[in-house]
Amino acid sequence: MIWDIDLESGEASVTLCRGAYEREAVAMTVKLWARRARCREAGSKAGFFRIVLRPAGGPATRETLQALAGGFLCEALNQQCRLDTVKLNGNVQKLILTQALYSAQKAGERSRAAVSPARAERLAREARGMMRKSGGRANGRSA
Amino acid sequence: MAGPKPSAAAAPFFVRRLGGKYLVTNEWGYHHFLSGRSFAKLRAGGLRPGSGEWEELQRKGFIGTHLDFQGLARDFRIKNNFLWSGPSLHIFVTTLRCNHACLYCQSSAVAGSRRGTNMSVKAARASVDMMFSGPSRNLTIEFQGGEPLLNWPVVSFVVRYARRRNESDSRNLTLSLVTNLTLMDSDKLDFLQEHEVSICASLDGPAALHDRNRPWGRKSSHAVALRWLREIERRRLAEAPPKRRIFKPSTLMTTSRYSLPFWRQIVDAHLDAGLEGVFLRPLSPIGYAKRVWGEIGYGAREYVDFYRRALDYILEINLRGRPFVERMAAMLAMKILRRNDPNFLDCRSPCGAGIGQLAYNYDGDVYTCDEGRMVAQQGDRSFRVGNVFTHTYQDLAASPAWRGCCLASLLDAQPACSRCAYKPYCGVCPVYNYEAQGSLWGCLPRNMHCQVFRGIFDLLFERLAVPRYRGVFASWLDRSRKEAPQ
Numbered sequence: 001m002i003w004d005i006d007l008e009s010g011e012a013s014v015t016l017c018r019g020a021y022e023r024e025a026v027a028m029t030v031k032l033w034a035r036r037a038r039c040r041e042a043g044s045k046a047g048f049f050r051i052v053l054r055p056a057g058g059p060a061t062r063e064t065l066q067a068l069a070g071g072f073l074c075e076a077l078n079q080q081c082r083l084d085t086v087k088l089n090g091n092v093q094k095l096i097l098t099q100a101l102y103s104a105q106k107a108g109e110r111s112r113a114a115v116s117p118a119r120a121e122r123l124a125r126e127a128r129g130m131m132r133k134s135g136g137r138a139n140g141r142s143a
Numbered sequence: 144m145a146g147p148k149p150s151a152a153a154a155p156f157f158v159r160r161l162g163g164k165y166l167v168t169n170e171w172g173y174h175h176f177l178s179g180r181s182f183a184k185l186r187a188g189g190l191r192p193g194s195g196e197w198e199e200l201q202r203k204g205f206i207g208t209h210l211d212f213q214g215l216a217r218d219f220r221i222k223n224n225f226l227w228s229g230p231s232l233h234i235f236v237t238t239l240r241c242n243h244a245c246l247y248c249q250s251s252a253v254a255g256s257r258r259g260t261n262m263s264v265k266a267a268r269a270s271v272d273m274m275f276s277g278p279s280r281n282l283t284i285e286f287q288g289g290e291p292l293l294n295w296p297v298v299s300f301v302v303r304y305a306r307r308r309n310e311s312d313s314r315n316l317t318l319s320l321v322t323n324l325t326l327m328d329s330d331k332l333d334f335l336q337e338h339e340v341s342i343c344a345s346l347d348g349p350a351a352l353h354d355r356n357r358p359w360g361r362k363s364s365h366a367v368a369l370r371w372l373r374e375i376e377r378r379r380l381a382e383a384p385p386k387r388r389i390f391k392p393s394t395l396m397t398t399s400r401y402s403l404p405f406w407r408q409i410v411d412a413h414l415d416a417g418l419e420g421v422f423l424r425p426l427s428p429i430g431y432a433k434r435v436w437g438e439i440g441y442g443a444r445e446y447v448d449f450y451r452r453a454l455d456y457i458l459e460i461n462l463r464g465r466p467f468v469e470r471m472a473a474m475l476a477m478k479i480l481r482r483n484d485p486n487f488l489d490c491r492s493p494c495g496a497g498i499g500q501l502a503y504n505y506d507g508d509v510y511t512c513d514e515g516r517m518v519a520q521q522g523d524r525s526f527r528v529g530n531v532f533t534h535t536y537q538d539l540a541a542s543p544a545w546r547g548c549c550l551a552s553l554l555d556a557q558p559a560c561s562r563c564a565y566k567p568y569c570g571v572c573p574v575y576n577y578e579a580q581g582s583l584w585g586c587l588p589r590n591m592h593c594q595v596f597r598g599i600f601d602l603l604f605e606r607l608a609v610p611r612y613r614g615v616f617a618s619w620l621d622r623s624r625k626e627a628p629q
Contacts, residue, residue, distance in 0.1 A: 092555050097553060100549055101540070103228060104277075124300065
């Protein structure tokens with residue numbers, strides 16, 4: 001993990017080892033960073049990813065470029081750790097997610113006799129009448 | 144060559160060093176404090192069966208060679224009961240209009256004079272029907288806004304229509320109104336109490352602070368809120384024996400930067416109002432609050448410091464003989480001491496978005512949660528799961544936003560959380576992550592939500608290690624069990 005600042009071109013570059021970082025983690029980080037910087041993959045050495053970052057707005061001072069490169073590296077690490085965690089805990093995750101989503105997806109028991117359409121319409125008419133009585137104001141009092 | 148087989152190898156556990164001791168927790172929600180020496184023995188499998196500590200650790204599922212699988216599976220099921228139920232909380236945003244101009248205005252409300260943001264009766268009816276299409280046996284309708292009383296006809300329609308529908312559905316239906324109380328009157332209160340609607344009011348503290356956080360023209364919102372809180376309680380006490388369930392009024396308190404120095408006054412204001420507790424909540428930079436965060440926001444450390452002072456003051460009040468609950472601590476204590484789910488949707492894994500709650504906007508759009516709806520109010524509809532007029536319940540549950548929130552908030556998939564000692568009790572908020580850090584996953588080590596909860600859990604566990612404080616937390620749980628509706 002190396003980073004470099006080029007004040008002349010207003011760019012920062014970060015280099016990530018392919019042995020430690022997967023392409024998916026780098027690609028996710030680039031996508032997340034798109035609002036903050038223009039990111040492009042530069043011709044990389046074998047075994048490394050090299051990403052060049054240019055701030056999306058504002059001046060490219062040493063401080064902003066350092067913050068940009070540091071933040072990018074931090075996010076790349078976060079994404080790679082996330083992928084590693086998914087591999088490690090994948091089975092547990094699948095069980096819990098399947099249970100949660102399956103339970104929520106099930107349809108409710110059909111109402112044996114839901115409110116009759118006539119009854120529902122009468123309640124709705126009453127509510128609309130209240131609105132009219134209040135002169136169009138939904139609440140009868142001034143706000 | 145392998146060494147001698149340990150007699151008491153540890154089962155998987157999480158650990159955190161706290162106040163000179165080692166706090167160990169496990170997936171089943173048990174916790175235990177160990178000295179350095181005992182912790183080293185547990186790790187090495189050197190604890191000998193028969194000792195008191197071994198017995199207790201075995202009962203709590205920390206000894207891998209002596210696990211009670213059936214008992215622990217039952218504990219897991221109780222603790223994570225929400226995985227088997229589907230959404231139970233249904234938030235109805237009956238209007239975006241509001242007569243207040245709160246500094247943080249999380250509801251992203253619009254001025255009281257704008258009428259285009261009222262929920263129609265048609266949308267309200269379709270929303271109730273959508274709610275009944277879900278599988279949960281427990282349903283709660285929470286009216287929010289804006290100020291829901293500004294659209295009273297629709298609030299009263301939803302109350303009557305939902306109660307009527309439930310006569311055939313027989314779910315456990317509860318209704319709750321979140322209001323600033325300034326538009327309350329006797330007729331409305333009669334109706335709400337007749338239909339067993341609980342009332343939750345905003346109360347930010349003493350008058351000066353409340354009225355600064357929640358400006359209402361030249362009038363004092365605090366004075367009106369207080370008057371109605373007392374009236375609700377008076378009516379409740381006057382009805383004896385009760386013919387119906389009249390709920391005690393409860394309050395929500397939001398902490399702005401201006402609230403931080405007034406921790407004692409905030410607690411005192413709730414005591415003076417005759418309330419049984421206070422719910423201290425941090426502000427989140429979501430929706431409108433994100434835009435004004437520089438003016439009213441604060442850092443995690445500042446909030447945890449505020450919370451620590453207030454909590455210690457509340458504990459002392461309890462020790463002096465006056466029962467008074469801090470609701471955040473009470474909910475977390477329920478998870479820690481009872482290994483039960485208090486239905487605190489912000490703090491569970493996966494979080495409540497979709498699988499625990501849905502927010503119905505005035506226009507019929509449905510969101511994973513109210514926070515997701517607030518993001519949409521700022522122009523980003525990433526958390527929209529569908530619309531009550533054009534989608535079925537199954538469509539909502541299959542939407543990418545619903546699944547994405549569920550996936551991203553599972554702590555087993557979060558690198559910083561999956562090994563955290565507080566994982567059995569904690570949760571993350573994908574909407575917060577999205578707003579504050581640009582992705583549903585977030586980056587937890589730099590995440591304020593995580594820092595705040597880590598700070599609060601540290602405070603709680605430090606106090607749970609002190610028997611007299613532990614007794615206070617336990618008494619809060621006993622009270623809430625007695626008062627729970629049967």
